[in-house]
Amino acid sequence: MRTIKNPILFILGLSLILFSCKDQNQGNNGALTSNAAERVYVAPGEHDEFYAFISGGFSGQLSVYGLPSGRLFKVIPVFSQDAEKAWGYNEETKPMLNTSHGFIPWDDSHHPDISQTNGELDGRWVFINGNNTPRIAKIDLSVFETTEIIEIPNSAGNHSSAFVTENTEYVVAGTRFSVPVPQRDMPINEYKGNFKGALTFISVDPEDGGMDIKFQLIMPGFDYDLSHPGRGKSHGWFFFTTYNTEEASTLLEVNASQNDKDFIAAVNWKKIEEYVNNGGGTMMPANYAHNVYDEETHTGSSTMKKEVRVVNPAEVPGAVFLLPTPKSPHGCDVDPTGEYIVGNGKLSADLTVHSFTKMLEAIEGEKYDGDAYGIPILNFEDVLAGTVSQPGLGPLHTEFDGNGNAYTTFFISSEVVKWKLGTWEVVDRQPCYYSVGHLMIPGGNSRKPFGKYVVAMNKITKDRYLPTGPEVTQSAQLYDISGEKMELLLDFPTVGEPHYAAGIAADIVKERSKKIFNLTENKHKYGITSDADVRVERDGNEVHIYMSMIRSHFNPDNIEGIKVGDKVYFHVTNLEQDYDVPHGVSIIGANTSELLIMPGQTETFVWEPKQPGVWPFYCTDFCSALHQEMQGYVRVSPSNSNIDLTWSLGE
Amino acid sequence: MKTSITLSIALIASLILGCGGKTEKKEDGFSVKRQKTEQEKEQSTIETNVVKASERVDLGNIGVGPIKSMTLDDQIDQAMADKGKEVYDRMCLACHRIGKKFIGPAPDGILDRRSPEWVMNMILNPEVMVKEDPLAKELLIEFNGSPMANQGLTEEEARAVLEYFRTL
Numbered sequence: 101m102r103t104i105k106n107p108i109l110f111i112l113g114l115s116l117i118l119f120s121c122k123d124q125n126q127g128n129n130g131a132l133t134s135n136a137a138e139r140v141y142v143a144p145g146e147h148d149e150f151y152a153f154i155s156g157g158f159s160g161q162l163s164v165y166g167l168p169s170g171r172l173f174k175v176i177p178v179f180s181q182d183a184e185k186a187w188g189y190n191e192e193t194k195p196m197l198n199t200s201h202g203f204i205p206w207d208d209s210h211h212p213d214i215s216q217t218n219g220e221l222d223g224r225w226v227f228i229n230g231n232n233t234p235r236i237a238k239i240d241l242s243v244f245e246t247t248e249i250i251e252i253p254n255s256a257g258n259h260s261s262a263f264v265t266e267n268t269e270y271v272v273a274g275t276r277f278s279v280p281v282p283q284r285d286m287p288i289n290e291y292k293g294n295f296k297g298a299l300t301f302i303s304v305d306p307e308d309g310g311m312d313i314k315f316q317l318i319m320p321g322f323d324y325d326l327s328h329p330g331r332g333k334s335h336g337w338f339f340f341t342t343y344n345t346e347e348a349s350t351l352l353e354v355n356a357s358q359n360d361k362d363f364i365a366a367v368n369w370k371k372i373e374e375y376v377n378n379g380g381g382t383m384m385p386a387n388y389a390h391n392v393y394d395e396e397t398h399t400g401s402s403t404m405k406k407e408v409r410v411v412n413p414a415e416v417p418g419a420v421f422l423l424p425t426p427k428s429p430h431g432c433d434v435d436p437t438g439e440y441i442v443g444n445g446k447l448s449a450d451l452t453v454h455s456f457t458k459m460l461e462a463i464e465g466e467k468y469d470g471d472a473y474g475i476p477i478l479n480f481e482d483v484l485a486g487t488v489s490q491p492g493l494g495p496l497h498t499e500f501d502g503n504g505n506a507y508t509t510f511f512i513s514s515e516v517v518k519w520k521l522g523t524w525e526v527v528d529r530q531p532c533y534y535s536v537g538h539l540m541i542p543g544g545n546s547r548k549p550f551g552k553y554v555v556a557m558n559k560i561t562k563d564r565y566l567p568t569g570p571e572v573t574q575s576a577q578l579y580d581i582s583g584e585k586m587e588l589l590l591d592f593p594t595v596g597e598p599h600y601a602a603g604i605a606a607d608i609v610k611e612r613s614k615k616i617f618n619l620t621e622n623k624h625k626y627g628i629t630s631d632a633d634v635r636v637e638r639d640g641n642e643v644h645i646y647m648s649m650i651r652s653h654f655n656p657d658n659i660e661g662i663k664v665g666d667k668v669y670f671h672v673t674n675l676e677q678d679y680d681v682p683h684g685v686s687i688i689g690a691n692t693s694e695l696l697i698m699p700g701q702t703e704t705f706v707w708e709p710k711q712p713g714v715w716p717f718y719c720t721d722f723c724s725a726l727h728q729e730m731q732g733y734v735r736v737s738p739s740n741s742n743i744d745l746t747w748s749l750g751e
Numbered sequence: 752m753k754t755s756i757t758l759s760i761a762l763i764a765s766l767i768l769g770c771g772g773k774t775e776k777k778e779d780g781f782s783v784k785r786q787k788t789e790q791e792k793e794q795s796t797i798e799t800n801v802v803k804a805s806e807r808v809d810l811g812n813i814g815v816g817p818i819k820s821m822t823l824d825d826q827i828d829q830a831m832a833d834k835g836k837e838v839y840d841r842m843c844l845a846c847h848r849i850g851k852k853f854i855g856p857a858p859d860g861i862l863d864r865r866s867p868e869w870v871m872n873m874i875l876n877p878e879v880m881v882k883e884d885p886l887a888k889e890l891l892i893e894f895n896g897s898p899m900a901n902q903g904l905t906e907e908e909a910r911a912v913l914e915y916f917r918t919l
Contacts, residue, residue: 619841620841629841632840632844650845651898676902725896725897
């Protein structure tokens with residue numbers, strides 16, 4: 101055994117190691133508070149306080165997390181096919197992804213927003229935009245499934261969407277890219293004056309949430325980046341940030357940054373609604389899909405709509421005004437009182453805040469600084485409430501805690517900055533890891549935010565997690581904002597790119613969450629509500645199998661008389677009526693995904709057998725101790741054979 | 752060395768026996784003499800003389816669940832029984848067939864073996880029954896571990912199904 105020759109040196113060395121470790125820890129944890137772990141710990145079996153619906157960006161979906169734990173509960177398929185849930189693969193949901201361009205298996209989902217009543221979150225639906233092939237989807241929070249998708253005509257890069265007014269009168273979808281309206285073959289360099297930007301107001305039925313395009317406001321050819329509704333005193337207005345007011349069609353990186361100020365467009369939608377209700381606007385030929393999923397038939401249907409009502413803003417005096425706002429503003433955020441409209445000028449060093457009251461006064465006094473294509477431009481100084489001076493670099497988006505504070509993300513300086521409404525002073529700042537885009541306070545886009553946490557959504561994570569090759573996860577970071585200073589508690593990986601999120605107190609949603617679909621309400625065309633109705637029918641080369649499933653067998657599980665060249669429809673009904681007992685099914689060689697069928701639900705997949713043989717099918721979702729026994733066979737004979745169609749179970 | 756010789760002999764013997772088997776007529780499928788199982792069965796019969804749980808008569812047991820006591824009219828309520836059949840066909844038929852053992856036991860004659868309370872509780876509270884009621888526990892094993900599904904029947908629906916059972 102070696103002895104330590106110089107104990108003093110040894111202790112010195114040891115302390116050096118200890119100290120250096122401590123330094124390193126501090127460096128890694130940054131702003132992390134010491135008891136962060138217990139503040140985000142939700143014990144096994146306990147529920148989180150909030151739901152967070154975080155957009156999937158290029159995944160096209162919407163993920164559901166719990167806060168403060170950051171646990172992922174579900175990825176709701178919206179615009180992209182999802183083989184796990186058969187979304188866009190089974191016969192029932194294929195129509196949901198239909199568009200005027202045909203079946204589209206993907207989109208880029210950006211901005212979820214939760215339905216409201218009287219300016220407060222009611223937890224009935226989440227709306228979210230598909231950016232690439234413009235669409236708005238509605239997710240029903242009683243089932244956490246997408247139940248309606250409407251395509252937006254005359255739009256391209258559906259980005260300033262999908263935000264709701266304070267009684268969910270409308271969900272609004274603004275175009276990012278201006279395009280010829282209606283679309284036509286023309287030279288690109290004739291953009292200026294000829295391309296238009298459509299701002300679409302989709303009415304929402306207060307009972308069933310049914311969406312319908314009420315009107316499209318055909319605006320000048322700017323890029324409409326983000327939007328938010330007025331609330332309280334400014335209810336009835338909608339605000340849109342714009343950039344590329346230069347109307348450039350190439351090298352926008354340079355050409356769309358020429359103007360010192362772009363605009364926030366203020367739209368008095370109540371005035372336009374009245375105009376439209378009195379027959380205003382014109383019906384323009386169009387072609388767009390309206391897809392609705394019926395919960396009783398468990399089936400989606402797609403209808404092509406052939407016209408849309410368009411409104412020229414110049415023809416509705418007093419309805420639209422332009423508020424000069426510095427440097428290509430991104431986020432367009434309205435505080436809970438409805439007085440302040442924050443323009444996050446992403447190329448500006450300052451944050452610009454407009455006053456709704458001053459805006460009305462300026463409109464009253466008709467103090468205009470010219471017009472753009474007939475739309476009055478107000479004077480910057482006349483509408484300015486204040487400026488948050490040099491709070492950071494690259495302001496993107498602001499939310500509010502309901503206690504007079506605003507929280508703004510800064511992309512370039514990678515931080516969240518807290519500042520006070522009215523005094524415009526910065527009170528705190530916390531770093532983000534790294535390059536934060538949007539942020540979310542549950543209820544932040546309402547009159548009543550739940551000002552306890554803010555979630556920052558980061559574009560870059562680099563060294564934050566174990567590396568996974570060149571592609572690494574993006575992330576969300578949770579800060580406690582209940583005190584004067586923000587405290588970083590947690591960061592967690594996200595699905596796809598989280599562009600924005602919507603959060604809500606769990607209590608508002610969870611009681612309404614369905615446990616099963618009632619069999620007696622199953623009106624699927626090929627559904628069966630009793631094992632007595634199980635059968636197989638042939639219609640030419642189409643074979644329809646009316647199959648049931650319950651722990652742990654299929655009925656029928658032996659089928660003969662299928663021939664090569666047949667198109668075999670498996671219509672499978674889950675007869676279970678108990679919570680959390682889904683069954684899955686697929687058959688060897690099916691050119692589609694499995695079905696994952698909830699209790700009381702019917703789903704369909706198509707199988708086109710190509711070879712004679714006896715082919716097994718089985719349950720794909722572990723359902724009971726006898727799950728491995730949940731299997732069956734289909735006998736496939738040559739196309740010219742005369743085997744009778746027979747089916748059985750247990751014979 | 753001695754062991755290996757013994758082993759070789761055993762091997763050769765088994766090969767010869769195997770060859771002998773080949774001369775028999777080939778039958779479809781295969782069968783294995785389930786001697787061990789039969790032995791076990793015999794032994795347990797001898798030891799405890801137990802009747803299978805599904806065949807046992809136990810009218811004093813009310814089971815575990817919301818139904819603590821009930822009385823049945825002498826007269827069968829046919830309207831209720833008809834309603835019960837409707838519910839049964841929708842919710843139960845997939846596993847319980849009349850007159851034959853299927854996934855679960857046949858319901859005919861059930862009230863000769865079980866109290867009405869027990870039947871009601873098995874329908875309304877199956878998860879707890881198979882854990883806490885000794886008879887239900889045995890049934891779960893007898894029926895291969897196939898769980899009795901909770902089909903979410905209301906008490907009224909379960910009562911109607913019970914009335915239907917009385918007509919079988």
